[in-house]
Amino acid sequence: MSSILYCIAQFTPKEGKFDALFERLKALEPDTLREEGCLRYRVTKHIENPFAPGESMPIVFNEAWASVEYFERHCQRKEIVEFFEQECLSPDGMVAAYNVTAYRDE
Incomplete structure (x- = not known):
């Protein structure tokens, strides 16, 4: 029985903040990857693909x-x-919307 927790953290940046937000999130990767218990932690950008037509926020961990x-x-x-x-809750932050969800494979 697996005890692994999978998390999908999605972010929609405010107008003109995509690159800055992506870099801010990317900067969290190195230290997090060194954390005990971290198996994968990768920030990604949504791409268009005819075999994956679903909707998503533009930046996803x-x-x-x-x-x-x-x-x-x-x-x-x-x-x-x-x-x-700073980025999600503050009115001055770069995030317009976010959604963080957790999953199990059992």
Whole structure:
């Protein structure tokens, strides 16, 4: 039985903020990849493809964590809390909308 937690974190940037937001999110990768329990943490850009016609926010993190506990510990890290406070919750932030969801494979 797997204990892996998968997370999809989607972001829509404010007008003119796509590149800056993508770089801000990309800067979170190196330290997060070194966290205990982090199996995958990659920020991606949505692309058009005829075999994947669904809708998505333009920037998406694909994450995998060894357990719920590792994921929750990550979410409480200073850098992650600051990102959400500064970019998602603050009216001056770069994020217009976001959606973070967690999944299990069992």
